[in-house]
Amino acid sequence: MMVRTPSCDKNGLKKGTWTAEEDKKLVDYITRYGHWNWRLLPKFAGLARCGKSCRLRWLNYLRPNLKRGNYTEEEEETIIKLHRRLGNRWSTIAARMPGRTDNEIKNHWHTNLKKRSQQHNSVATESQISNSNDQSPTEPTEDTAFQNFNSATQDCSPLSQHSSSSTSTECTTVASTENLLLLEDEFAFWDADTDLVSGNFWLEPYMLDISYLPASEPEYFSQVFDVELWSHDT
DNA sequence: AAATTCGACAACCGCCAGATC
DNA sequence: AGATCTGGCGGTTGTCGAATT
Structure with a gap:
């Protein structure tokens, strides 16, 4: 849908929008051999792309079991809540939301949820000010508890991607x-609900879940990918 | 009806940390 | 021990269609 002007970088590698043919090559290759080395993969898969581009395309678009769009209220609340706690740690947030990618969540946050969250915060701040005299300073709220955790472990938490020594x-x-x-x-x-993360979802890496696709899309996928598609009943 | 603005999101870029040589 | 490589992350850009003026 989003069309970038096709261009090539200085090494002659293609940039911009992926074509259906390129998608097919990538999916075919990874389905057959996995992604053992992203840098070398495009050469073996017959793609004039850099490894990073292939990786991104796979992770954000072609990977099985990805949901696309159609965020539920519950999902949006989860994102807002997690963002309040974790900040812009999109990959950590995404790990809590099976079927969603960090990129997609980040995009959705910037286009939809940021405003909502800011509105929520301003309302919360106003009510905090009005209640400030009543609240015990020693009683940690949900958020302050998390901030305590963050400050205490910020350099070593597995949640922190920028861990120090x-x-x-x-x-x-x-x-x-x-x-x-x-x-x-x-x-x-x-x-x-760790079963969502550690259970079937991750153990079936090559099972394409098309249950989320509109009626017209499975046909496109089966044509493009030339692989057997099925949705699982849960 | 045409021009402009906005919302959406795929994809790129640069940086960082850990692994490997 | 230092250099290089690789994967991963978050920030940002570019382009489209839709909505508004």
């Missing part, structure tokens, strides 16, 4: 017992 021992020292208890509470939900 701090050792786990140092991190344990920094994170107070209180914070760790809060952490347990905060991330209780993290395990609540």
Whole structure:
């Protein structure tokens, strides 16, 4: 749908929009051999693309079981909530939302949810100001608890992509017992539906789920990919 | 009806961390 | 130990169609 002007980089590699033919080559190759090396993959797959471009195309568009668009209220609330806690850690947020990519979530955030979140925040701030005299300063809210966790573990948390060289021992020292208890509470939900993350979804990497596609799209996919498509009943 | 603005999102870019040589 | 390679991430851009003026 989004069409970028086709162009080539200095190495003669193609840039811009992927064609159906390129998609087919990429899917065919990965379905058969997997993605063992993104840099070399395009050469073996017969694509005049850089590895990064192939990787991105696969992860954000061609990978099986991706949902596309049509965010539910629940999903949007989840994104807003997670963003409030995690900030712009899109990949971490995406990991909590099976079928959604970090890129898609990021886009949806910037085009839809940011405004909504800001509105929510301004309302929340107003009510906080009006209630500030009533609230005990020692009583952590859901969000402050998370901030405590973040500040205590920001250099060593697996959630932090920019981890430093701090050792786990140092991190344990920094994170107070209180914070760790809060952490347990905060991330209780993290395990609540791990089967979504660690279960069939990830164990069936090459099962193409087309249940989310409009009626016309399975035909396109089966033509383009020349692979057997099926949706699973859950 | 034409021009302009806006919303959507695929894709690129540069940076970083970890792995490997 | 240092250099290089690779994968991954978040920020940003570019282009389209839709909506508005």
